[in-house]
Amino acid sequence: MGSQQALGFQQAQRELAAAAADSLARIARDQAAAPPRLATLLSYIRRHLFDPDLSVGRMKRACGVRDNGISTAFRQAIGRSPRVYIADRRLETAARMLRDTDVEIWRLGEILGYSSLPVFSRAFSRWCGERPSAYRARVRRQRGGRRPGSREPRRIGGRH
Numbered sequence: 001m002g003s004q005q006a007l008g009f010q011q012a013q014r015e016l017a018a019a020a021a022d023s024l025a026r027i028a029r030d031q032a033a034a035p036p037r038l039a040t041l042l043s044y045i046r047r048h049l050f051d052p053d054l055s056v057g058r059m060k061r062a063c064g065v066r067d068n069g070i071s072t073a074f075r076q077a078i079g080r081s082p083r084v085y086i087a088d089r090r091l092e093t094a095a096r097m098l099r100d101t102d103v104e105i106w107r108l109g110e111i112l113g114y115s116s117l118p119v120f121s122r123a124f125s126r127w128c129g130e131r132p133s134a135y136r137a138r139v140r141r142q143r144g145g146r147r148p149g150s151r152e153p154r155r156i157g158g159r160h
Contacts, residue, residue, distance in 0.1 A: 009111075012103045016050065016111050019096040023089040024049070030078055038077055041065065045082070049089055052113040056082045091127040094120070098136040105132045 024046055031042035040063045048054045059082065060070060067073075074082050090112050097108055109120025109132075124132045 009107070012107050012111050015097060015101045015103050016093070019100060020049070020093045022096070023093045026092075027089060034077055035073075037065070037067075037070070038074055041070070041074065041082065042078075045086060045089070049086065050093075050111060050113045052115060054086060054113060056086075087123060087127065090114075091124055094124055094132065095128065095135065098132055099139045105136070108132070 027046040031039045044059050044063050071081055106117045109117050114120035
């Protein structure tokens with residue numbers, strides 16, 4: 001990885017930390033309200049949310065859970081299956097980053113734990129109803145073309 005690419009990745013990681021705060025806080029609240037056997041799973045999800053290898057099977061093994069009914073118990077207590085819950089928290093963070101940062105979409109999928117841009121784009125499209133690029137463009141149009149954190153309209157093309 002070249003130095004420019006490394007700097008871009010480090011910046012994206014900083015942006016991820018800021019954007020993920022709400023999702024991680026939501027997991028912490030769910031963990032505090034959950035029965036102990038589910039709280040362990042939620043703690044694991046919170047620590048590994050953006051790990052590309054996170055899966056329900058890996059999480060169960062890491063937490064020493066052998067109960068196949070744990071997904072049903074999770075759904076009853078949390079309202080979503082563990083797989084859908086993980087996807088929701090990742091995609092909430094993706095939406096925040098698309099709205100509030102200039103991180104490239106391919107890099108966003110990578111740091112959120114998706115195996116490829118098409119996998120991320122499909123997941124986001126199913127969750128949100130539009131592709132990540134379309135979502136970002138729509139949100140920016142609604143802001144009057146403003147860049148994240150900017151008070152000035154974004155200048156598009158040509159000299160101004």
